[in-house]
Every structure is written in structure tokens, then in C-alpha cells.
Amino acid sequence: MATRRGFIGSASGISTAALLGYSASPSAADTPLTDTTSTGASAVTQQQAKDSIFAVNAGMRSNYATLKAELVKHLSPVIVVQNDAKGGRFTLVTANGQESVNPVAETFELAKSIAHVPLGCFSVIASYLADKIPNLPNADRIDPHDLLLVAFNDDRSTAWIEPLQAYAATLTAARKNLPAAGLPAALTTSCGNILDAALNFINASVQAKVFDMKSFEDFSGSVYPDIRVNMEHAAQAQIKGVQDTMKTWRAKVGEAAWADLYCVVLSQWTTSVLNQNTIIIKDCMNAAKVATHLIDLPGLETPKDPIFTALDNLARIVQDNIAAEMVFPKDTKVADALKGKEDLLSDEILIQLGGSAATTQSAPTYNTLSEGMCPVRK
Template identity: 65%
Template sequence: MATRRGFIGGASAVSAVTLLGSSTQASAATAQAATAETAAETQARAAIRAVNAGMRTNYATLKSDLIKRLSPVVVVQNDAKGGKFTLIHDGKQLETVNPVGEVFELAKSISHVPLGIFSVMAPYLSDKVPNLPIGSRIDPHDLKMVAFKGPATDGWIIPLQDYAATLINARQQLDKANLPPELVTSCGKVLDEAVAFIQASVRSKTFDMASFADFSAKVYPSIRTNMTHAAAAQIAGVEGVMNRWRAQIGEAAWKDLYTVVLSIWTTADLNQASIIIKRCMNAAKVATHLIDLPTVETPSDPIFVALDNLARIVQDNIAAEMVFPTDQKVADALKGKEDLLSDEILKQLGVPAGARTASTASAASACPVRKTAAV
């Protein structure tokens, strides 16, 4: 028997099923539409990315072909011997040499003694900025990063004694190295003072930056003497090989010489090899044909790295003038170190137009947090 309660209940159930079905169907339809829209968007964006991928493929093909044609090129790998130089002409590596005399390497080897001692001591320093004449130049956070062990432990003693043994052996052999007398004297002074400093520190089982500063001040004049000999040896060696190669390939080819100097970041500006090399190149082309290329570490194939980067630079130089012939500013950005977006980014960051240059952008757009923190 159908009661009112049963009828109403049944009707409500039917209505609920109907409404639920409609809602589920609507949700499914909406989901399908959203999925279709997402798929269309994904496909469209992939099509847009394909444009850049195609450009990069074409760019890489041009670069690969150009690498084989770059000539003449001198590639310089900075090393402890004053640089390894390779001459490339008409697609062939004609010669690779270390042209700098051994005096360069030997003089610099002894000049690095203070840095060798400091490298052992540094982790055990106090992380408080020392009261030194140039203490204000020391970044406190940088110091904390380097002095990560602190002075509470004497773990520095054994490695410093080991280094002292190396120094003593060099001092004992110094007179047999056939070095110029002035260089023997200066090297001897550095080694003697270094051993004395290490021995005193080990005896007292302590050191500080004040005592190290006293040591480095004593040996600095001798290090300057070593630098004089090293510089003279490098100038003679580099100019010698560059002049020989110039005569070998002829003036017509030499006037268009490219030189790529591979260095680490810390020696990229005023690189010692570049300073000498520019005197041996066509002065009118030094600005565009002498490339200082900082690297994170010595590449496994330095010749390829040099040519690969040089090809990119050369083709960008031409592309800049031909792709953007009506906008010299944009062309200059494409053919230089400035990113094409940099000017627009500086503009949106509120950097004044007069300050939007590669040399001032980093200072002008420094993080405001850092500006306010550095008080």
C-alpha cells in the first residue's frame, strides 16, 4: 500500500537521482571541455617553442660549419708555466707550445708561499674581523664561510708542518737551480721567513692574522722581485712566439688574427697573457678579435671550447648588424656581452636611462635589501 510518506520519499529519491545525474553529466562535460582546452593550449605552446628550437638548430648548424673555417686563431690556455699557445690556420692546428721560460714558473712558485700557508690556516682563524689596517675591507660573512673550523682546534699543525718540509727542501736545493742571483736571494728570503713563521706558530700552537701580516710584510719586497723576473720572462716568451707565428703565416693573414684566452674568473680582467698579446695584434681589431674567455675550470677540450665560443661571437657580430640594421643599440647588445632583454629589465626596475649600461647596471640595480643592510 502506497503511503503518503512512501510516495514522497520515493519521489524525492527519483528527483535526487535525476538531479545528481544531470550534475554528473554537466561536470563530465565541463571536465572534457577543460581537458580539450588544456590540450589545445599545450599543443599551441609546443608549436611556439618549436620556433625557438628550430632557430637553435639552424644557429648550431651555422656555428658548427663556422668552427671549421675560423682562421687564423691563437688559443691560449693559462697555466702555471705562463700559458700554452696553439696556432690554428686554414683549418689545421699548426703548433702548440709553452713559450715562456722556466724562470716564470719558478719565480711564481716561491711567490705563492704566503698563500700556501694561509690556505692551511684559514679554516682555523677566528671568525671575528681582525684589527688590521684593511680590516674594514673584509666581509664578515665571507670570513665566517672561510673560518669554518675556528681556533679551538689545532688541526692545522700537521698540514703546516708538511708544507714546511716542502719549503725546507726547496731552500736546500735553491742554489742548484741556476737562477739569476737576484732571484736566488729573493726566493731564499721568502722561504726562510716562511719556515721561521711556521716553526714559531707550531711551537706556540697558536697563530693570528696580526702575526701572519707581519710575516707577509717581511717577504713582500722579495715577492715583488720575483714578479719582476716572472713578468720579464713572460713578455719575452709570448712576444717571441707571436712574432715567429706572424712571420710564418704572413702579414695578410695576421692582420685578421683572432686570439682566445681561456682563464679562470679571478684572472679574466687584465689577464697577463692578454696584455702582452694585444701588442702583437692588429691594433684596429684588438677590441673585437681578442677574446678573454673566463671558465669555471680548465675544460677537457680547450681548443674546441675556444673555437665554439669564438664561432658564436663571430656569427653574432654579423647577425647583429644584419638582423637589426635599423636599431644600433639592439645590434650592439646582440654582438656584445649585454643580454637583449637587459635594457627592458633595467627600465622596469626603474634604473635611469643614463645608468643603463653594462658597466653600471650591476651597481645601479643592486638588491635594495643589500643596500640597506650594508651600513
């Protein structure tokens, strides 16, 4: 996607060759060529000829970036979702400005916090695991090489004891204060079960000065039903918070504008497929445009300016949608590639490598739930 997704900013005050990183110093390739245009003959080196061709693409990228920067100012209405530990920060962008909210109740974060306890324990002990897979029910699902990479410390070491005890102190404080948190009864019970089981695992491991994957999986497997209870409460809180906010914003922008709403969900790669907020939002949008207007934008980490990142990428998508049909009016397959996630050279590369040309897949349709499930829909 680098062929069309990256861009070079304005080259003002910088030579094209310097901007692109090409050396203009003489070389063996700089043999004089003859320019016999109507302006008369003049000596042109091979490198100068190449630089003039490189300048064509630099000019395109500069023009593309200028169009995108101006288009960003006209994107409306747009909802940008930043996935976070609180269930997501939502920002509504309209011609009148921006407003942001964290719509999900604290129950979401509290339930997930305790559900993450087994992962917290694992993160302390993982590097001290023996690199041999024991006889576990899921042994065939564990990649031996991946285990070797994770278990990089000596399994005979007891250096894990101190950090595990420190985590146990955190769990003990949470367990002591749990009744005062005001959680629903079922959630209080499940959280207590998870914390108690974790403390039992830690105490037994510290006392024996040893643990293994079997003992850890016995612990983590025993609390799975309680983790499911926490997941249920977290999901309920997130669904209600997001749906209520979408309903409020829909009334604010009006039906006509809402029909063309774009939603950009920023997420990490590991949660970019069936992202929780994407699932909820899809049924609150115009069903006819969900496939093209609900955009998951996965990244490696949270960008410094999430709103700009979302709008900048959305501007690329919107202008590519129009450019695709006008630049490639005679080849809809290539046009679809420009509009989607394919690189324009992908088909040709597959052909030359002896494979078959890829089939351009349309954007996924998320509206698979029955009508009327979202209170926002009329």
C-alpha cells in the same frame, strides 16, 4: 645571455615537446581549439598550439647550432691561449692545421712557485683563524662575514699543526736545493728570503701551538719586497716568451692574414680582467682590430677540450657580429647588444623595473702603450 648563447642540438628522432621538456599529456589547459586555416577545420589543443610555437625557437636553435658548427671549420687564423702554471699554452689555428707551444721559460713558474709560499701557509691555517678581526692596518678592508665563512674551524684546535709541518718539509727541501736551481742571483736571494721567513713563521707557530692574523700578516708583509722581485722575473720571462712566439707565427701566416687574427684567451674569472697574456698579446696584433678580435673568455674551470671551447665560442661571436647588423638593421643599439655581452632583454627589463636603459659600451681598447714597444709590430 641564455637567450642567445645556449643552443639545443639536432632534434632528429625526438619530438619537439620531448626535446624541450614539455609534457604532451592532456591537462585542464588542453581545451580543443579550432584551426580554420585553408586546409580545413581541425581540433587543436592548447598544449599542442603552445608546442608548435615552442618548436619555432627549437628550429632556430637547431639552425643556429648547425651554422656555428660549420663556421668553426673556417675560423683562421686564430690563436688560443690556455692560461696555466707554466705561463700559458698557445695554439695557432690555421687552414693547414694546429700547432701548440708553451713559450715561457721555466723561470716564470719557478719564481711564482716561491712567491706563492705565503698563500700556501694561509691555506693551511685559514680555517682555524679566530673570527674576530684584530687591530690590523687593513682591518677595515676585511669583511667580518667573509672571515666567519673562511674561519669555520675551532680556533682553539691544533689540527693545523700536522699539515703545516708537512708543508714546512716541502719548503725545507726547496730551500736546501735552491742554490742548485741555476736561477739569477737576485731571484735566488728573494726566494731564499721568502722560504726562510715562512719556515720561521711555521716553527714559531708550531712551538707556541698558536697563531693569529697579526702574526701571519707580520710574516707575509715582511716578504712582500722579495715577492715583488719574483714577480719581476716572472713577468720578464712571460713577455719575452710570448712576444717571440707571436713574432714567429706572424711571419708564418703572413701580414695579410695576421691583420685579421683572432686571439681567444681562456682564463678563470679571478684573472679575466687585465689578464697577463692579454696585456702582452694586444700590442702584437692589428691595433685597429684589437678591440673586437682579442677576446677574454673567463670560465670557472679549465674546459675538457680548450681548443674546441675557444673556437665554438668564437664562432658564436663571429656569426652574431654579422647577424646583429642584418637582423636589426633599424636599431643599432640592439644590434650592438647582440654583438656584445648584453642580453637583448636587458634594456626592457631595466625600463619595466623603473631604471634607465643601459648604455651599450663598446669593446675595450687595450692598446694603451706607446708605439713600438712590441718587437712584432712593424
